[in-house]
Amino acid sequence: MAKIEAADAAALPGLAQEAAQAGLTLAWAEAAADRPSAEALSSFAAIWHPADEALASSWARAAEAMEAPLPDDVADAAKRHTRRQRKRDKARRAPAGSPLVDAWLGSPVLLRVRCEACGRDACHEVGTALFDPSEAVTDAATLHLGVYVPFILACPFCDAEDDYSLSISSAQEIATRAAAAARMRRDFPVRVGKAGLADGTAIRRPSEGLRILRARAEEQGGGERWRALGNFALRAGRADEALEAFERGAEDPAELACALAVAAEALGREDGEPGPLVARAVSRVPLAEEKWRPQLCAEVAEALRKLLPRTEKPLRLRMVGRRGAATVDVRAIKDWARLGELLAISVEASLTFDDVPAAELDRAAGVL
Numbered sequence: 001m002a003k004i005e006a007a008d009a010a011a012l013p014g015l016a017q018e019a020a021q022a023g024l025t026l027a028w029a030e031a032a033a034d035r036p037s038a039e040a041l042s043s044f045a046a047i048w049h050p051a052d053e054a055l056a057s058s059w060a061r062a063a064e065a066m067e068a069p070l071p072d073d074v075a076d077a078a079k080r081h082t083r084r085q086r087k088r089d090k091a092r093r094a095p096a097g098s099p100l101v102d103a104w105l106g107s108p109v110l111l112r113v114r115c116e117a118c119g120r121d122a123c124h125e126v127g128t129a130l131f132d133p134s135e136a137v138t139d140a141a142t143l144h145l146g147v148y149v150p151f152i153l154a155c156p157f158c159d160a161e162d163d164y165s166l167s168i169s170s171a172q173e174i175a176t177r178a179a180a181a182a183r184m185r186r187d188f189p190v191r192v193g194k195a196g197l198a199d200g201t202a203i204r205r206p207s208e209g210l211r212i213l214r215a216r217a218e219e220q221g222g223g224e225r226w227r228a229l230g231n232f233a234l235r236a237g238r239a240d241e242a243l244e245a246f247e248r249g250a251e252d253p254a255e256l257a258c259a260l261a262v263a264a265e266a267l268g269r270e271d272g273e274p275g276p277l278v279a280r281a282v283s284r285v286p287l288a289e290e291k292w293r294p295q296l297c298a299e300v301a302e303a304l305r306k307l308l309p310r311t312e313k314p315l316r317l318r319m320v321g322r323r324g325a326a327t328v329d330v331r332a333i334k335d336w337a338r339l340g341e342l343l344a345i346s347v348e349a350s351l352t353f354d355d356v357p358a359a360e361l362d363r364a365a366g367v368l
């Protein structure tokens with residue numbers, strides 16, 4: 001290192017190979033860019049490989065100083081390096097939050113709205129909102145066009161839904177908060193974003209999204225479409241409509257997520273018989289999408305745990321894995337996280353309520 005630092009322009013090219021072997025190419029490249037020579041430029045060519053963008057950047061600097069041509073791929077790599085550097089600098093410059101600003105950006109939003117149906121004013125507190133500055137926002141009066149509130153707001157006087165105009169002050173607050181959150185590059189309840197369905201269909205209000213998704217589910221059916229409707233309804237604050245959609249979706253024999261949502265809802269109620277609903281979810285474990293599998297199976301394990309105090313019946317869980325099958329007594333399970341992992345690698349799973357002689361229960365219960 002010291003040798004490189006001390007070397008003059010004439011000596012540097014001779015040190016290139018040595019520096020490369022010692023893992024000091026970058027130190028050498030920077031020295032060569034500071035004290036360039038024609039020989040140094042050819043040494044760059046000897047030690048550079050296309051993935052080394054930092055070296056390309058020093059090479060570009062040396063070539064520029066020597067007014068020498070630079071190979072195209074080196075120039076491209078150097079440009080990539082500069083772009084990345086700029087991005088890093090920008091991230092470093094992100095303003096640190098102050099507790100006061102954090103509290104302001106983290107607080108729920110108080111919306112002042114006027115009902116379009118009855119003309120009366122009301123206030124709604126909402127947890128999140130989006131602001132899309134690319135909308136036709138030209139002045140304070142059109143700011144509201146960029147605002148999206150993901151909850152369906154009902155007028156407290158006439159029950160009209162999602163039929164309101166936002167006050168200028170509320171629109172201004174949301175736009176300001178979204179801009180501040182974007183500057184801080186952190187997640188806050190109010191942020192810059194575009195309102196739309198998963199497929200990119202733009203929507204102005206959540207009731208519009210619900211209408212579109214409901215029509216799609218009713219016309220085309222399929223667990224996935226009912227699930228999309230259920231999830232959207234949940235976010236819009238429509239728990240009843242969400243449950244209805246999940247129930248319809250759970251009728252699809254290939255649908256685990258909806259069956260799980262219905263079972264979880266039944267487990268959350270005090271009355272009713274959640275056992276069969278949990279059993280239905282368990283039987284669909286093998287259908288879990290690869291991407292969501294660990295999470296869904298952890299939720300199935302959680303549903304089984306919550307089922308315990310809800311029934312006196314025996315609970316037998318049979319899991320078939322690639323290396324064999326096991327039947328376990330759910331009441332003997334202690335490691336629920338491990339159960340989720342075992343479910344995630346099962347190719348078949350079932351929950352039954354019949355008593356099985358203890359001898360038939362597998363030792364697999366021992367690892368749980």
Ligand SMILES: [Zn+2]
Pocket residue numbers: 115116117118119120155156157158159160
């Ligand atoms: Zn009203």
